Amino acid sequence: MEERKLLHSFLAKSQDELPPRRMKDSYIEVLLPLGSEPELREKYLTVQNTVRFGRILEDLDSLGVLTCYMHNKIHSAKMSPLSIVTALVDKIDMCKKSLSPEQDIKFSGHVSWVGKTSMEVKMQMFQLHGDEFCPVLDATFVMVARDSENKGPAFVNPLILESPEEEELFRQGELNKGRRIAFSSTSLLKMAPSAEEGTTIHEMFLSTLDPKTISFRSRVLPPNAVWMENSKLKSLEICHPQERNIFNRIFGGFLMRKAYELGWATACSFGGSRPFVVAVDDIMFQKPVEVGSLLFLSSQVCFTQNNYIQVRVHSEVASLQEKEHTTTNVFHFTFMSEKEVPLVFPKTYGESMLYLDGQRHFNSMSGPATVRKDYLWNPRNTTFVEN
Ligand SMILES: CCCCCCCCCCCCCC(=O)SCCNC(=O)CCNC(=O)[C@H](O)C(C)(C)COP(=O)(O)OP(=O)(O)OC[C@H]1O[C@@H](n2cnc3c(N)ncnc32)[C@H](O)[C@@H]1OP(=O)(O)O
Numbered sequence: 001m002e003e004r005k006l007l008h009s010f011l012a013k014s015q016d017e018l019p020p021r022r023m024k025d026s027y028i029e030v031l032l033p034l035g036s037e038p039e040l041r042e043k044y045l046t047v048q049n050t051v052r053f054g055r056i057l058e059d060l061d062s063l064g065v066l067t068c069y070m071h072n073k074i075h076s077a078k079m080s081p082l083s084i085v086t087a088l089v090d091k092i093d094m095c096k097k098s099l100s101p102e103q104d105i106k107f108s109g110h111v112s113w114v115g116k117t118s119m120e121v122k123m124q125m126f127q128l129h130g131d132e133f134c135p136v137l138d139a140t141f142v143m144v145a146r147d148s149e150n151k152g153p154a155f156v157n158p159l160i161l162e163s164p165e166e167e168e169l170f171r172q173g174e175l176n177k178g179r180r181i182a183f184s185s186t187s188l189l190k191m192a193p194s195a196e197e198g199t200t201i202h203e204m205f206l207s208t209l210d211p212k213t214i215s216f217r218s219r220v221l222p223p224n225a226v227w228m229e230n231s232k233l234k235s236l237e238i239c240h241p242q243e244r245n246i247f248n249r250i251f252g253g254f255l256m257r258k259a260y261e262l263g264w265a266t267a268c269s270f271g272g273s274r275p276f277v278v279a280v281d282d283i284m285f286q287k288p289v290e291v292g293s294l295l296f297l298s299s300q301v302c303f304t305q306n307n308y309i310q311v312r313v314h315s316e317v318a319s320l321q322e323k324e325h326t327t328t329n330v331f332h333f334t335f336m337s338e339k340e341v342p343l344v345f346p347k348t349y350g351e352s353m354l355y356l357d358g359q360r361h362f363n364s365m366s367g368p369a370t371v372r373k374d375y376l377w378n379p380r381n382t383t384f385v386e387n
Contacts, residue, residue, distance in 0.1 A: 003079075004247075007148040010074060010081035012155045015116055018072075020160040023110050023169070026071035026121075030063060032105040035128060041101050051099035053277050054260045056125070056137070058253030059107065061086055064121045064141040067109040071119060072145065072157050083150040086252040087118065088142040089283035090176060093365070096127075096136045097276045097336070103128040105136075113173020117153040118144045120173045140176065150247045150288070183282070183364075188353045197359075201352045208345060225343040226270065228351045231301035233266045239293045239317075250289035259283075259297055259313040259331040266299040267309040270344075271337035275309060279334040279365040287328045293317040296325065301344050303358030309335045310358040332361045 012018045034041055034051070044055050068084045099105070109123035121141045126133035145154040161167045185191075193201070210218040221227060237258055245251040260277070267275040289295065296316045303310035313331040318324060346352040 004083075004148040007077075007079060007081035010077055011147055015155040015158060018155060018157040020158040021071050021111075022160055022162055023112065023166050025073075026067050027110040028063070028067055028070055028108065030059075030107045032059065032107065034101055035104040045101050048098075048274060049101060051101050051105075053094075053264075054257030056099075057092075057256040057260055057280075058251070060092070060123055060125075060139050060141070061251070061253035061256065063107050063109050063123055064139075064143055067111060067121050067123070068119050068143045068145070068156075071111040071114075071159075081148045082154050082156075083146040083148060083247045084143050085146060085150065085247070085249075085288070086141060086285050087144040088180075088285065089256070089280060090120070090140040090142055090180070091282075092137065092139040092280040094137050094276070094278050099127055099136060106133050111159065112140075112169045113176070114156055114159045115177070117146075117156060118142055119156055120176065122169070150249070183360075188357055193353070193356050197356050200359075201346070201356065204345060204352075204355075208347075219347065221345060222343070225345050226301075228300065228302065228344050228346045228354065231266065231270050231344055233262055233269065233299045235262050235297045235299075237295040237297070239289055239291055239295055241291050244291050248291060250291060250293070250295075252285055255285075255289060255295070255315065255329060256283065256331070258295070259299075259315060259329065260333060262297050262299045263311040263313045263331065263333040264335070266301060266311050266313075267333075267335040267337065270301045270304075271309055271335070271339070271341040273338040275335035275337045277333055278308075278336050281332050281334075281361060281364060283329060283331050285329055287317075287326060289317050289328055290319070293319055295328075300354070302354040303362050304341050304344050305362065307337045307340055308362065309337060309341055310362045311335060312354065312358060332358075334362060334365050 034044060044051050046052050064086060065084050069080055072080060072082055074080065106126045107123060109121055111119050112122040113120035119142070121143060123139040123141070124135060125137035127136050145156045146152065147154045159170065161170055207222050208219045210220045239250045243250050243254040264275060264277070294317065296318070297313055299311055299313040301309055302312045311333045313333070314327065315329045316325040316327050344355070346355045
């Protein structure tokens with residue numbers, strides 16, 4: 001950190017001082033040679049002989065940061081004065097149920113939108129199938145630049161757009177920003193549910209009333225349903241220095257992996273069969289996690305439909321000395337189970353809000369377990385190909 005203090009003088013006083021960058025300046029491809037280097041597999045292997053998604057989350061986090069460093073690279077300096085942190089995992093969509101640990105994986109990523117101090121990064125993952133890399137995952141992250149000591153904001157290089165396709169990607173970035181603001185301003189933590197949502201909850205409530213008693217209090221679980229309070233799992237992690245990032249805080253990818261694995265176990269024990277992740281969205285990194293903290297993770301099923309299970313993982317930290325807990329992240333995962341799963345029923349008003357929030361996240365999923373109609377940006381020929 002002493003060394004990083006000296007980098008302060010390289011920070012720009014305004015964004016105008018910084019040269020604009022093209023999308024292809026930050027474009028990067030990284031190979032994960034699972035097929036050609038079998039010794040790598042152990043780290044990525046699940047007992048069902050698939051790839052650990054938690055490890056992929058870690059790799060995406062590092063790639064997102066690396067892409068932003070490419071965008072802001074100062075060619076004359078040995079080290080970047082910026083501390084780039086993950087602010088938000090906006091969306092991850094899986095196009096394939098599971099990945100083979102025996103075939104090479106390729107990641108690509110580039111900056112697709114910039115603000116003053118924040119950047120949106122689009123990443124894709126492909127797996128070798130025969131002699132072709134096929135798309136398996138799409139991800140959008142938002143990264144924020146901080147000064148050398150990660151104490152205050154820092155400007156990022158502007159983005160120059162070179163084609164109508166790049167303008168379209170940038171426009172999508174703007175729309176994403178607007179959508180995030182709208183989603184957060186209508187959050188159930190701030191506003192009452194809509195009339196339709198209110199009706200859903202009331203109908204669920206009515207279906208749990210005991211017809212034998214004229215009482216609001218005697219509640220009976222409908223067939224093939226589980227009370228939400230019985231769908232929880234909790235865990236505790238000690239944040240050892242091994243998990244720190246280059247800025248001496250806990251690595252965001254580690255937090256995501258731990259939350260994902262608890263969420264997966266929750267979905268597995270709820271659904272009674274092996275679940276596959278289909279979407280991850282809106283993971284906000286509200287506060288950095290200090291090395292040495294205790295990380296409390298609480299996971300619960302908050303919404304289900306057919307084979308789908310929506311899981312919410314809440315993470316809080318406390319230091320060993322202080323008893324007070326602080327929320328650092330809320331994670332949203334959508335899983336698909338091999339067979340149809342029970343309905344989950346809220347009992348309290350708070351649980352009803354969790355249910356509706358889960359339903360909103362579920363409905364925002366773009367396309368369950370199918371390849372999305374999307375654009376693949378190819379900087380080699382700067383054209384877009386539909387996949
Ligand atoms: C060359 C080097 C090699 C590198 C090797 C690579 C591998 C490295 C691997 C290591 C990997 C290490 C990686 C890790 O492990 S990072 C570890 C995980 N992440 C964290 O710990 C971050 C924790 N959170 C925070 O510190 C704060 O909440 C941040 C800093 C994020 C925001 O704080 P604050 O709220 O006070 O900031 P502000 O109000 O001034 O806003 C600033 C800007 O941020 C935008 N914003 C904020 N929130 C959101 C949001 N939710 N969605 C979208 N945008 C958001 C906002 O619009 C504004 O943009 P702009 O209008 O200025 O554009």
